[in-house]
Amino acid sequence: MSLELCEMSLQQTKDLLRLTDQTLQNICCKRFTGEELYVEVLGKVLGGKGRRGPASIFLVFREDDGSLCRGRVFHMKEGAMVERSEEISLDPLSSYAESLMHAQGQEDVVVNWADSFESIETFQDYFHSAVKGAVAAPIINFITCQISGETPGAIIAFNYPGRATNYDADVLRSMAVVIGSLLTLSDEVRETEKAFIYTVEALARACEAAEEGTGRHILRVNRYAGALAANMGLPIDFVETISYSAQMHDVGKIKVPASILLKEGDLDDRELELIKMHPVYGEKILGDSPRLRIAREIAISHHENWDGSGYPYQLKGENIPLAGRITKLADVYDAIRSRRSYKEPLSHEEALTIFRKGDSRVNPKAHFDPVLLETFFKIEHIFAKIYESFD
Numbered sequence: 190m191s192l193e194l195c196e197m198s199l200q201q202t203k204d205l206l207r208l209t210d211q212t213l214q215n216i217c218c219k220r221f222t223g224e225e226l227y228v229e230v231l232g233k234v235l236g237g238k239g240r241r242g243p244a245s246i247f248l249v250f251r252e253d254d255g256s257l258c259r260g261r262v263f264h265m266k267e268g269a270m271v272e273r274s275e276e277i278s279l280d281p282l283s284s285y286a287e288s289l290m291h292a293q294g295q296e297d298v299v300v301n302w303a304d305s306f307e308s309i310e311t312f313q314d315y316f317h318s319a320v321k322g323a324v325a326a327p328i329i330n331f332i333t334c335q336i337s338g339e340t341p342g343a344i345i346a347f348n349y350p351g352r353a354t355n356y357d358a359d360v361l362r363s364m365a366v367v368i369g370s371l372l373t374l375s376d377e378v379r380e381t382e383k384a385f386i387y388t389v390e391a392l393a394r395a396c397e398a399a400e401e402g403t404g405r406h407i408l409r410v411n412r413y414a415g416a417l418a419a420n421m422g423l424p425i426d427f428v429e430t431i432s433y434s435a436q437m438h439d440v441g442k443i444k445v446p447a448s449i450l451l452k453e454g455d456l457d458d459r460e461l462e463l464i465k466m467h468p469v470y471g472e473k474i475l476g477d478s479p480r481l482r483i484a485r486e487i488a489i490s491h492h493e494n495w496d497g498s499g500y501p502y503q504l505k506g507e508n509i510p511l512a513g514r515i516t517k518l519a520d521v522y523d524a525i526r527s528r529r530s531y532k533e534p535l536s537h538e539e540a541l542t543i544f545r546k547g548d549s550r551v552n553p554k555a556h557f558d559p560v561l562l563e564t565f566f567k568i569e570h571i572f573a574k575i576y577e578s579f580d
């Protein structure tokens with residue numbers, strides 16, 4: 190291998206490692222799909238300045254039931270793969286699809302026209318017309334690399350500068366292997382994530398406060414909190430996390446006797462003190478898992494007030510964790526709309542009046558973050574819809 194090719198190979202391997210690392214991080218945040226991952230990685234590693242790569246790529250996958258092969262042609266452009274064709278469907282039994290898709294276990298195929306064909310023109314006859322039409326023509330060489338695993342398929346890379354080499358095939362194959370393992374890993378991460386969310390929901394349901402026992406309150410609070418966070422322009426990770434963490438705001442009430450939670454009439458000082466301990470109990474129940482950090486923040490701070498008049502620690506303003514401020518507003522709106530032992534349910538319009546002018550329990554200016562309150566008034570119709578959809 191020439192020195193130049195060695196340097197390119199080293200650079201491309203470094204790119205692949207860096208992208209693998211980034212992608213692993215993205216996988217932990219759950220944002221990836223099969224085709225997107227191939228497009229992203231192939232584009233960055235093979236495209237761009239100083240990279241040796243093909244001019245076009247046909248990326249094709251076999252349908253789950255084996256009835257079709259579908260793919261698209263992309264062109265390499267400045268470190269990215271740009272789509273150049275509509276979806277192309279191939280009959281998996283056609284000889285063309287056979288040679289692309291059904292060569293599992295065989296060596297990847299490297300073909301340069303001059304090695305086996307009389308002319309570039311006769312070489313073109315080898316290709317599917319839709320693929321040929323979308324590739325930057327004429328085709329002078331190609332490499333076929335099989336994709337194995339959950340969604341089998343093939344990467345067909347066209348028109349390397351000069352000749353397509355075995356070195357090019359090695360690079361392509363190592364990329365296919367890395368992407369394939371990332372996709373397998375991502376499925377496992379997704380399954381683990383599902384199990385985690387299920388556990389969180391089970392915990393929230395099991396601990397649901399006696400006075401809110403329908404299961405719907407906690408689900409609505411998740412939704413309001415997610416809507417507020419999204420409309421404040423907060424990062425998607427935060428929006429997703431608060432959308433399942435908010436439901437755990439009252440897990441600490443499991444340690445408060447139901448006779449106190451459901452008591453009609455006034456509570457004595459001791460009973461009030463006990464109720465006011467539920468944020469501290471909640472924080473303890475949620476433990477020290479990093480995955481439950483936001484849930485913990487919510488549990489401990491969802492009764493703090495913006496002016497420092499809340500409990501348990503009388504935190505003030507931005508010292509109150511943002512997730513706690515958001516969940517507080519969501520929780521108060523839902524409590525106003527719902528029946529409680531001490532009150533009748535109120536309409537959305539009545540709730541809006543309370544959020545504007547206050548009542549004996551709620552003092553909006555003193556209790557809520559002003560930016561959040563403003564966001565609430567912008568999206569109050571979404572709150573009404575969420576309440577109705579779970580009522």
Ligand SMILES: [Fe+2]
Nearest residue numbers: 438439491492
């Ligand atoms: Fe609470």
Ligand SMILES: [Fe+2]
Nearest residue numbers: 406438439520
């Ligand atoms: Fe609540």
